[in-house]
Amino acid sequence: TSCVCSVRGTPPRMVEALESVGLRATTYAYQIARLMPAGDPASPIGRPWQAADTSAMEQLLARAYDGTDFVRPFAPHGSPEEWRDYLRGLLQTDGCGVFQPGASVIVDGANGRLAAGLVASFIDRDVAHVSQVAVDPGEQGRGLGIGVVRQAMTAALNHGARGLTLLVVTHDPELGRRAQRLVRLEDGALVADEKALRPSDAPPTPPTPLECA
Secondary structure, three states: OOOOEEEOOOOOHHHHHHHHHHOEEEOOOOEOOOOOOOOOOOOOOOOOOOHHHHHHHHHHHHOOOOHHHHHHHOOOOOHHHHHHHHHHHHHHHOOOEEEEEOOOOEEOOOOOHHHEEEEEEEOOOOOOEEEEEOOOOHHHHHHHHHHHHHHHEEEEEHOOOEEEEEEEOOOOOOHHHOOOOOEEEOEEEEEEEEEEEOOOOOOOOOOOOOOOO
């Protein structure tokens, strides 16, 4: 997979800069990375999105992103109003593509709360996109995140998609190395496009010298 870059609110010459390093801009200004599931699809762990899930998804986002102000530009103060406006933008506007309830996934939790949720859209005729995915902090460690992504991939293929994209923005270099390609932006400018060095590609670590007493 490649790093997926959003160029929404594009600075001058951003698209030309991205295209010069081999990335292709879609109608919704995302870069496409083809992701195809292998083998038989896994058993569903959730259900498709329903209109009544909106309020519970707002609350799930607030719980999942609590205490992460530095990586939460879409709800800078974490208020209920900000989460409501943010989710409304995903569901009712085309800023992240056209919302696809049939490819979105909801995992119900206890007491009417959601354990996990994934909002999916189409950003091109045959390309789906994960607009948002969140897991309740109390449900983490159960594989729900990867489970809803896999289910969304299968659902998107059934809706005519040939691939699915996921935008990951991080300041953590260790997380970034999980991708095959890294695109670095600073103040809206493209400063680097490089192949990530995965642990399997890295040169072997020399053995630690033994110390004898």
